[in-house]
């Protein structure tokens with residue numbers, strides 16, 4: 611009952627692989643290392659270096675490792691950059707998913723858990739996003755994730771496919787210090803890199819219609835998120851019915867200024883952030899209910915904001 615984890619050498623994927631390891635489910639990683647790190651794959655877990663776009667390689671891997679299900683995390687995740695690189699984004703996230711599904715059909719693998727994103731909602735005008743909130747992506751990235759969800763749905767209508775898509779909110783922290791988020795565009799690594807290099811972290815806009823004027827987001831710990839992938843894989847293996855999509859959000863909003871305060875406390879570095887103008891396309895607030903996932907996917911916030919900051923800082927220092 612091996613599961614293939616595409617993108618398993620990346621930030622979230624490497625935590626997912628460890629969550630499977632913890633419960634004794636074997637995995638194989640397929641990753642082209644475009645943004646992942648070979649050393650993130652734990653000893654004893656086979657790494658197949660290649661792209662999900664390579665249908666023959668993927669089908670061979672599925673057959674060769676007797677794979678029974680796939681967690682599909684491989685993709686291009688930079689929403690801002692996707693505006694400048696729409697074709698690349700669509701190729702990696704849409705064509706990549708289509709090729710993966712083709713390889714799965716060829717190898718008779720009928721279970722998949724897909725990494726989707728809060729970006730499918732765009733700028734929702736609600737206090738708490740639920741799975742019924744209308745989708746309205748505002749970037750090629752968000753669009754590509756929504757199309758990925760549709761590909762799973764449509765393939766399931768045409769062939770045997772058991773699937774669910776997990777819409778992640780802001781994923782932060784580290785489950786273990788050797789696994790850091792190395793993204794050059796996410797708030798946590800940006801702030802921690804600035805502090806480690808003696809620069810002053812920056813807030814993009816403090817004139818939003820939020821309590822302290824800075825953007826409010828829903829932060830979730832990567833290790834908590836990883837656990838839900840195992841729960842989803844188990845449910846699909848046992849033939850339990852899952853929803854087509856789940857939000858992995860906490861229900862709590864935290865402002866960028868509150869993050870800065872937590873960063874100062876967690877790193878022991880006293881600083882006053884600079885305030886820069888707003889960035890285009892940043893919604894004022896996006897916070898989600900994770901109730902459905904809590905019911906079906908063992909989704910719980912086991913880690914506090916303090917732990918998110920301190921674990922991310924430890925991983926940044928270990929790098």
Ligand SMILES: NC(=O)c1ccc[n+]([C@@H]2O[C@H](COP(=O)([O-])OP(=O)(O)OC[C@H]3O[C@@H](n4cnc5c(N)ncnc54)[C@H](O)[C@@H]3O)[C@@H](O)[C@H]2O)c1
Nearest residue numbers: 617619620621622642643644645646661662684685687781
């Ligand atoms: N980090 C977040 O906050 C967040 C939020 C919502 C959704 N997601 C989604 O979660 C997934 C994982 O994100 P992450 O933060 O770990 O990013 P990441 O860049 O660290 O991981 C992506 C992994 O996929 C690999 N990859 C990329 N294209 C590939 C391809 N064509 N074939 C094989 N491997 C390929 C990369 O080398 C990397 O190891 C992505 O699909 C991302 O869109 C992330």
